[in-house]
Amino acid sequence: MDSHARLHCLIPRVEIEAAVNRLATEITADYHDKKPILIGILKGSFIFLADLVRRLDFPLELDFVRLSSYGSSRKTSGTVEVVQGLESSVEGRHVIVVEDIVDSGLTISFFLNYLKKNAPASLKLCALTDKSSRRQVPVTIDYLGFTVPDKFLVGYGLDFDEQFRYLPDICILEE
């Protein structure tokens, strides 16, 4: 079941590393004096966020949420739930949401709207990948790693049915 025969590499680790460095430079320019809260969307963003924050050498805080979306299938349900909420208050704070992939956009737009109700000083989105051809609702990605094709991707935190998150490259999982 965990055979790698159906995988091939789309974004090798050296390209991911270069993109993380670029995003860190952009975020540093904008936030070095703002003590932002970076909110990682679990579980998919955990590797990306861990690499990103180690390139950010200024005061910041971290928090995490878990949102239900895909379950064990490849299709988004459209119904989003906060399974595990924030510990911190975002009121008056500069917030950067960190996501692994924006696909239909339903999950992230739900969460951004939820945060907006809690009056952050500013709210931006950093996403490693954007499957823009699949968008159902408009989403502004302020800091983007890669635009990706309409393929199912795994690795570097992304899973299929909880498998493959540990792969160091972003790979296409063939049907």
Ligand code: IMP
């Ligand atoms: P959306 O609500 O359709 O934008 O789905 C977003 C969420 O679905 C992401 O946070 C991922 O967890 C998951 N997802 C979407 N596309 C993929 C993929 O290609 N591989 C793994 N997870 C994905």
Ligand code: MG
């Ligand atoms: Mg996710």
